[in-house]
Amino acid sequence: MNTETHVASGSNLEKVLRSGQFAFTGELGPPRGTNADEVREKAKFLKGNVDAVNITDNQTAVVRMSSWAASLIAIQEGLEPNYQMVCRDRNRLAMQSDILGGYALGIRNMLCLSGDHQQFGDHPDAMGVFDIDSIQLIAMVRQMRDEGLFLSGTEIHQPPKMFIGAASNPFADPFEWRVHRLAKKIEAGANFIQTQCIYNMEKFRKFIHLANEEGLTEKVFILAGVTPMKSVGMARYMKSKVPGMDVPDEIIDRLKGVEKEKVAQEGINIACEQIEEFKEMKGVHGVHLMAIEWEHMVPQIAEQAKVLPRPVFS
């Protein structure tokens, strides 16, 4: 791994990855209201079990407490946030000012996303901003950090030094394009990648193989996305309703094959088997566990996946 780029964001996640250890990140969805305790409650289960936690930004285009505000609550709880920002809701002025504010108050990681289309959410008639796209957002955060310049080219007084993340969906088509898109995100300035939830391992192996061949996994840290299935219904829903999701029948069959009260455990077993494989997979540097609205299961999953204890840096 070429870790010799001069990023020094002060991010814990960056330290874990640059020290060559297998990273483990989690996810936390902010509440649909003003109760900070809801964030604290979820944070409790993640603390000590993950290196950083993604704080989602109006996920699925549904209004929630702002991602940077929930990130600050996470910091108060001793968790390192990975601040997600989508291009759907803000123009370049709002994005840059939120990045300055977030950094000033302790945010060190960012995940740059296009964002689900507003049509999916609770305000389907909202105007989608998309002033810049996710690749342009990555490039903007990198320019702010490395060149100390706003997108306009004017100088930033004390630039924000973010550890920059991006997403990758190896399962969306065209498959052949996915590695090129990954390369574009790296060229734009991504330091780490978190992938879409992986269920089709064979396809993912192929993707990583291509990325290895292109030398991409030397230039970026890849965290494989894992979401344990809670039920057969969830697996079916993910297969048929979620765009860009690839759930092979074997997964559904395996969940169907166990007694009803053991399905959730079987989902966790599958996830942990995947994590075991990722630990050994060349080009994979960690796992991103998306146990949304299942945060209380994270300690158990981390335990079973043998990713504890998490590294601590003084």
Added chain:
Amino acid sequence: MIVAQRKPFAEIKDMLQGYNKVLNVGCGTCVSVCLAGGEKEVAVLNTELEMARRLADDPIDIQGHTIERQCDREYLAELDSIIEEGGFDALLSMACGVGIQFLAERYPHIPTFPAVDTSGLAVNQAVGWYEERCRSCSQCVLGSTGGICPITMCAKGLLNGPCGGTNKGSCEISSDQPCAWFRIYERLSGQDRLDAIKKINTARGWKNQTPRNLIQPGYMKPEKMAK
């Protein structure tokens, strides 16, 4: 061409409430071709309005006149005498948004109302079916996108697609909507030109955030209108 669709009848009827002598002006160009506001549509709408107002015991005197192009002074001029002599208390326009404005501007003392909703620059896919293709962004990228417009045809207007939502060639918004970037990829791949989209398209300076004026090289605004 510019496409538009007639507004719901109730909305038109509401706008004309209280006006009893109205001239409905059609346009013989784009909106005529897309079956929204030509001579035939003017006649149909006028008949409907007359009937509805008669039933409501509030008769309206509505006349129709369709000119070649409402976005062109030369053709608007033929309305001058009709309007001067007609004594209309309102004008209704079935032209696109620019035609309606040009009509309203020429006769500023008469209230002018839109009878159509203008929705964009579209191609004729089949009789009665028009598909939007251009948002007139002032910086055309079709050269590097295989002749497919990402600003218009990608639901997020992405310049570096496709996003992670592409679903078997469809856009994440609907299985009926082809993913523009999937098609761009396919077309460029067929032309062996994928390099055109491997480069990062940097953030663009939007050129459509203020009212645009277009003056062709060698021309100038006429002195008296330049202000």
